[in-house]
Amino acid sequence: xxxxxxxxxxxxxxxxxxxxxxxxxxxxxxxxxxxxxxxxxxxxxxxxxxxxxxxxxxxxxxxxxxxxxxxxxxxxxxxxxxxxxxxxxxxxxxxxxxxxxxxxxxxxxxxxxxxxxxxxxxxxxxxxxxxxxxxxxxxxxxxxxxxxxxxxxxxxxxxxxxxxxxxxxxxxxxxxxxxxxxxxxx
Amino acid sequence: xxxxxxxxxxxxxxxxxxxxxxxxxxxxxxxxxxxxxxxxxxxxxxxxxxxxxxxxxxxxxxxxxxxxxxxxxxxxxxxxxxxxxxxxxxxxxxxxxxxxxxxxxxxxxxxxxxxxxxxxxxxxxxxxxxxxxxxxxxxxxxxxxxxxxxxxxxxxxxxxxxxxxxxxxxxxxxxxxxxxxxxxxxxxxxxxxxxxxxxxxxxxxxxxxxxxxxxxxxxxxxxxxxxxxxxxxxxxxxxxxxxxxxxxxxxxxxxxxxxxxxxxxxxxxxxxxxxxxxxxxxxxxxxxxxxxxxxxxxxxxxxxxxxxxxxxxxxxxxxxxxxxxxxxxxxxxxxxxxxxxxxxxxxxxxxxxxxxxxxxxxxxxxxxxxxxxxxx
Numbered sequence: 263x264x265x266x267x268x269x270x271x272x273x274x275x276x277x278x279x280x281x282x283x284x285x286x287x288x289x290x291x292x293x294x295x296x297x298x299x300x301x302x303x304x305x306x307x308x309x310x311x312x313x314x315x316x317x318x319x320x321x322x323x324x325x326x327x328x329x330x331x332x333x334x335x336x337x338x339x340x341x342x343x344x345x346x347x348x349x350x351x352x353x354x355x356x357x358x359x360x361x362x363x364x365x366x367x368x369x370x371x372x373x374x375x376x377x378x379x380x381x382x383x384x385x386x387x388x389x390x391x392x393x394x395x396x397x398x399x400x401x402x403x404x405x406x407x408x409x410x411x412x413x414x415x416x417x418x419x420x421x422x423x424x425x426x427x428x429x430x431x432x433x434x435x436x437x438x439x440x441x442x443x444x445x446x447x448x
Numbered sequence: 449x450x451x452x453x454x455x456x457x458x459x460x461x462x463x464x465x466x467x468x469x470x471x472x473x474x475x476x477x478x479x480x481x482x483x484x485x486x487x488x489x490x491x492x493x494x495x496x497x498x499x500x501x502x503x504x505x506x507x508x509x510x511x512x513x514x515x516x517x518x519x520x521x522x523x524x525x526x527x528x529x530x531x532x533x534x535x536x537x538x539x540x541x542x543x544x545x546x547x548x549x550x551x552x553x554x555x556x557x558x559x560x561x562x563x564x565x566x567x568x569x570x571x572x573x574x575x576x577x578x579x580x581x582x583x584x585x586x587x588x589x590x591x592x593x594x595x596x597x598x599x600x601x602x603x604x605x606x607x608x609x610x611x612x613x614x615x616x617x618x619x620x621x622x623x624x625x626x627x628x629x630x631x632x633x634x635x636x637x638x639x640x641x642x643x644x645x646x647x648x649x650x651x652x653x654x655x656x657x658x659x660x661x662x663x664x665x666x667x668x669x670x671x672x673x674x675x676x677x678x679x680x681x682x683x684x685x686x687x688x689x690x691x692x693x694x695x696x697x698x699x700x701x702x703x704x705x706x707x708x709x710x711x712x713x714x715x716x717x718x719x720x721x722x723x724x725x726x727x728x729x730x731x732x733x734x735x736x737x738x739x740x741x742x743x744x745x746x747x748x749x750x751x752x753x754x755x756x757x758x759x760x761x762x763x764x765x766x767x768x769x770x771x772x773x774x775x776x777x778x779x780x781x782x783x784x785x786x787x788x789x790x791x792x793x794x795x796x797x798x799x800x801x802x803x804x805x806x807x808x809x810x811x812x813x814x815x816x817x818x819x820x821x822x823x824x
Contacts, residue, residue: 283641385473396816397809399812400810400812401805401807402812403812403815412740412741412776413719413720413741413742414719414741415719415741415743416743416744416779417739417743417747417769417771417778418717419771419780419782421679422610422724422737422769422780422782423769425735425737426733426735426782427550428680429711429724429726429735430579430728430733430735430784431511431584431595432525432578432579432648
């Protein structure tokens, strides 16, 4: 018995129609292995679709990045290092990058150098924006003084003086006399 | 009545105390300077080394005598600095093996401070008299050349004289120890130019009945209940103190001026734990008190000064206590040390500098990095 082979994936993808579709269905009705394989393919396809649906943000980002290359027109072709092939040269025309017959040492005029001036401009703008943004964030985050200020402490100097006296084997000095602080430095 | 006096004498050299001591070597600054320079030099040091063992033994006996001897008297502490001098007179009562009672009164303010009862109820704390304690004698021996200088007299008593010399040949200190009991009777401290910067004299000394407690010996005005003071833990070892670094404390193993960490203690205040770190070279002693927090904008009884370009508060009237904030910690330094040593110590400890643009940016980048760090 001849199984569906490549037509099975075409069936799962909905690419069969007419008599081919009828023959495939008839085969599936009597062939357990092909039915199982078709079921596996459908499940796999469903999982892949689920993965793609779960990353809309990435897709949107990709679209935006593509859009940043400039309004209208396809992306310019990449400049390639062309291998010199005797008797061949690139075909003329801006859209073609295929090497044509005959020697061709120069790239076609239509091929712009990469990155383009516009890309460089976007690159510079992006870098400046990043630096300014990070700087602003760092300056904002650095406000408020040092962390963990803790409680406000008035040193109990008389107690300290007594402890110091024990350390030194001397008599403790009296503590500071109460009064407003003065003689502040400029 | 217990007499006590604190006098700040700007620009005046207080020399009256030296005449009370009866010692000829502790006269005016100029005489001491000339004597110190005349005897300076390595050759002089070498000739004194044979007497070092005897000198160290005498000092050790003096430290022990301050604990085991019962005595009472008046201690006159005089300090000189470029800004002037100060004199402090206190009464002291001590009974063998027991605590010490001292009372000092700030006569200038007509306010009597509370009598001080030492926490040395078991005789194990490094107490002494005139700065002679067992730990300080050990440090003195390791930082200075100690030598025996013969006999003299102090407070009309025969005394053994011991000197401490620096490696550069200048005299650092001279001690008069009572010949009979070895109790220190006088100490004079010199700076590197051999100027007198401190003089401690024990006068009107009498040796009391060893059976009486110091509170019985002391007048009623000085009697306080045991345990009223002394909230500090027992002295912590150097190893225990250095281990506190892992708990966020700033514990240098040494400070400028050759000061080594040799003791410390902790206490619990209402605003948190206070750590006391003791640094000394045997003569100068600097206590660094640390507590997590920051200072208020103003401190009554303190005034702002600049030390090495840093703004700190200094306590009146003795001006030997300084405090400031640094990196979330309040540092308070109480120092018995030359001014240049105190300045260097203040400069060596953390301070909060002015918050400029780049410092703020640096702090912000650090914070952003810590926020982005998943392991932080």
